[in-house]
Amino acid sequence: MSLTGTPFLLTTIALCAVALVLPLTLWSRVPGPGPVRGAARLLMLLLAQATAISMVFVLVNNANSLYDDWADLLGTGDHVGRAADLGADGTGGIAPESLPRVRQTFEQAVGPGMREAGGVRVTELRGRVSGVNAEVYVWLPPQYGEPAFRHRSFPVVELLPGYPGSARAWFGSLKVHRQLVPLMRDGRVAPFILVAPRTNLLARSDTGCANVPGTVNAESWLSVDVPRMIGDNFRAEAAPDGWATAGYSAGAHCATKLAVAHPDRYRAAVSMSGYNDPREERSSLAGRNPELRLRNDPSVRLRADRVPPPVALYFSGESGDGYEAGAAIQRIAKAPTQVDVVLLPRSAGGHDMGLWRPQLPEVFRWLTDRFRTRAAAGSGPGAPGDGVSGPGGSGNLVETGDTERSRDVVGAGRVRGSLPRSPSNGGSRPAEHASGTASRAAAARRP
Numbered sequence: 001m002s003l004t005g006t007p008f009l010l011t012t013i014a015l016c017a018v019a020l021v022l023p024l025t026l027w028s029r030v031p032g033p034g035p036v037r038g039a040a041r042l043l044m045l046l047l048a049q050a051t052a053i054s055m056v057f058v059l060v061n062n063a064n065s066l067y068d069d070w071a072d073l074l075g076t077g078d079h080v081g082r083a084a085d086l087g088a089d090g091t092g093g094i095a096p097e098s099l100p101r102v103r104q105t106f107e108q109a110v111g112p113g114m115r116e117a118g119g120v121r122v123t124e125l126r127g128r129v130s131g132v133n134a135e136v137y138v139w140l141p142p143q144y145g146e147p148a149f150r151h152r153s154f155p156v157v158e159l160l161p162g163y164p165g166s167a168r169a170w171f172g173s174l175k176v177h178r179q180l181v182p183l184m185r186d187g188r189v190a191p192f193i194l195v196a197p198r199t200n201l202l203a204r205s206d207t208g209c210a211n212v213p214g215t216v217n218a219e220s221w222l223s224v225d226v227p228r229m230i231g232d233n234f235r236a237e238a239a240p241d242g243w244a245t246a247g248y249s250a251g252a253h254c255a256t257k258l259a260v261a262h263p264d265r266y267r268a269a270v271s272m273s274g275y276n277d278p279r280e281e282r283s284s285l286a287g288r289n290p291e292l293r294l295r296n297d298p299s300v301r302l303r304a305d306r307v308p309p310p311v312a313l314y315f316s317g318e319s320g321d322g323y324e325a326g327a328a329i330q331r332i333a334k335a336p337t338q339v340d341v342v343l344l345p346r347s348a349g350g351h352d353m354g355l356w357r358p359q360l361p362e363v364f365r366w367l368t369d370r371f372r373t374r375a376a377a378g379s380g381p382g383a384p385g386d387g388v389s390g391p392g393g394s395g396n397l398v399e400t401g402d403t404e405r406s407r408d409v410v411g412a413g414r415v416r417g418s419l420p421r422s423p424s425n426g427g428s429r430p431a432e433h434a435s436g437t438a439s440r441a442a443a444a445r446r447p
Contacts, residue, residue: 003433005009005238008058009058009059012051012054012055012058013055014181015051015054015055016048016051016052016054016055017050017134018023018051019044019047019050019052020048020050022042022047022048023041023048024028024318025047026040027041027044027046027418028343030247031440033335038292039330041196042149042318043394046139066202068166068168073194078201078202078203079132079133079134079198079201079202080131080132080133080201080215080216080217081126081131081132082131083212083213083214083215083216083217084128084130084131084213084217085213085329086129086211086213086215086217086220090129090130090211090217090219090220090223090224090262091220092129094129096129096224096228099128099129099228100228102125102228102229102232102233103232103233104123104125104232104233104357105123106121106123106138106233107121107122107123107166108120108122109119109121109122109137110170111168111171111172112168112171112172112173113168113171113172113173113175113177113178114168114171115174115436116171116175116177116178117139117177117178117180117181118140118142118181119139120137120138120139120140120267121137121138121139121172122135122136122137122138123135123136123138123229125197125225125226125229127221127224127225127226128225128384129217129220129224129228130217130218130220130221130224130225131217132201132216132217132218132221132225133196133221133350134197134201134221135197135198136167136196136197136198136229137168137170137171137195137196137197138193138194138195138196138230138234139177139193139196140154140234141169141180141181141184141191141192141193141374142184142191143184143191144191144193144234144235146350147432149191152235153235153236153238153242154191154193154234154235154237154239154242154400155191155192155193155236155237155242155244155371156189156192156193156194156230156236156237156242156243156244157193157194157195157196157243157244157245157246157271157364157367158193158196158197158226158227158243158245158246158255158258158266159195159197159245159246159251160196160197160199160209160222160246160247160248160251160252160254160255161196161199161200161247161248161249161250161251162248162249162250162251163199163200163206163246163249163250163251163283163284163326164200164206165199165200165249165250165251166198166200167196167197167198167199168196169353170194170196171196171355172351172371173353174356174357174360175357176360177194179360179361180192180204180360180364181359181383183361183364183365185271187191188365188368189361189364189365189368190364190368190371190372192364192367193230193234193236195226195230195258197221197222197226199217199218199251199254201218201220201221202216202285203217204283205283205284205285206227206250206281206283206285207284207286208250208253208281208284208285208286208287208292208296209222209253209254209257209258209296210278210279210284210285210286210292210295210296212285212286212289212292215285216285218421219258219261220277221296222254222306222341223258223261223262223265223266224289227239227243227265239264239265239266240263240264240265240266240267241263241267242371243265243266244259244267244268244269244270244367244370244371245258245259245266245268245269245270246264246269246270246272246363247270247271247272247274248272248273248274248356249272249273249274249351250274250281250284251274251296252270252271252272252273252274252275252322253271253274253275253276253278253280253281255269255270255271255274256269256274256276256315256325256329257297257298257301257313257315259309259313260298260299260301260302260309260311261301262311263309263310263311265290266311267310267311267312267370267371268311268312268313268314268367268371269311269312269314270311270314270316270324270366270367270433271314271315271316271317271322271326271361272315272316272317272322272355272356272361273316273318273321273351273355273356274315274317274322274325275321275322275325276297276298276299276300276328277293277297277299278292278293278296278297278324279293294337298329299325299328299329299332300328302332302333302337303332307360308333308335308336309336309337310336310337310339311335311338311352312337312338312339312340312370313326313329313337313338313339313340313343314340314342314363314366314367315327315329315339315340315341316328316340316341316342316344316359316363317343317344318343318344318345318346318348318355319343320345321351323341323343323344325443326339326342327341328339334434338370340366366420383429423447441447
């Protein structure tokens with residue numbers, strides 16, 4: 001029975017109900033001597049507790065997409081076929097463009113939200129460079145299938161979840177595609193292809209989106225194998241001008257790191273409640289090794305780069321949970337690196353889906369502005385023949401039913417405030433803690 005399926009949820013609810021009824025009906029009817037009756041009653045109470053906890057876990061897991069299946073939950077899943085030393089650029093000297101084209105078969109993805117807004121498709125990709133074998137989810141914008149756009153290519157945003165976390169969370173818990181469809185149709189957001197690859201590749205360990213020879217090549221999986229497959233199967237803009245990354249929590253760290261480390265593959269990155277130091281995630285492989293820790297810290301890389309990367313970075317977070325990471329990058333960034341930092345009020349919510357979900361319209365408007373700015377300079381998405389169209393401007397006041405913000409300042413080295421129209425918890429409960437551990441509470445526990 002699937003961990004995330006409706007049958008399993010209904011089963012846990014039924015078991016919980018039965019476990020509650022048992023002591024009410026049998027408490028005074030248990031036969032035997034006193035010790036036997038006491039033991040039986042204790043077992044009934046323990047059963048009621050266990051089934052209630054199980055039901056709550058299933059509800060929280062379904063709401064936040066923490067674990068995809070039983071293998072993820074039990075730590076028996078392993079998606080790494082091999083992990084050769086691929087060198088500093090993560091290619092092992094292999095020119096990806098020299099490899100045969102990757103032809104993939106896609107199916108309709110299953111799970112919450114997967115059939116909405118045109119549907120999400122999924123494929124099992126065998127990474128020829130990274131040695132990773134895992135699923136990749138793809139959502140196509142409404143314009144992709146329209147005759148007027150049949151000869152146009154589309155910009156791509158690679159979506160990264162937290163840890164533990166499922167790539168499906170972007171479509172199930174965050175409802176990114178459902179939120180973006182109306183904005184894409186009226187031109188406020190560019191028609192991005194959304195790509196969500198699996199990042200939970202090893203049992204009980206966060207890869208930190210890093211290459212760890214002999215263990216995992218997560219960085220090459222995300223920045224080489226996945227983009228190559230997307231380019232071979234869809235009308236996607238070429239890297240780097242047509243590609244961006246976005247993530248929350250541990251995925252936010254990955255998004256920033258990939259863009260800073262590979263400006264030849266990405267032009268922009270979005271970090272929601274992220275961090276710079278891999279050690280912020282206790283389960284991170286990169287955080288356990290001093291050399292890997294420095295190599296995978298984007299702030300360290302920016303200080304060390306003799307030539308600043310031509311990337312645009314967006315950070316959002318509350319004080320103590322993501323804001324400081326953006327402020328640190330902002331202090332050291334030099335042109336042509338651009339940095340926007342959004343300070344969220346503490347009333348906006350916690351380190352959970354309720355905080356990140358309402359930010360998505362603003363995040364994708366920011367990405368649209370960055371791509372159009374580059375297009376106005378004569379290159380990248382938005383130029384004649386691509387899929388970017390519609391009005392946009394960094395000085396407008398943009399309002400939707402999800403968020404409202406004053407865009408009075410946009411640019412490198414500027415700080416903006418972002419105030420959700422309504423409490424951004426969006427009905428989330430305190431138990432709905434999202435994937436990742438870089439919360440204020442977790443930060444207080446870290447050395």
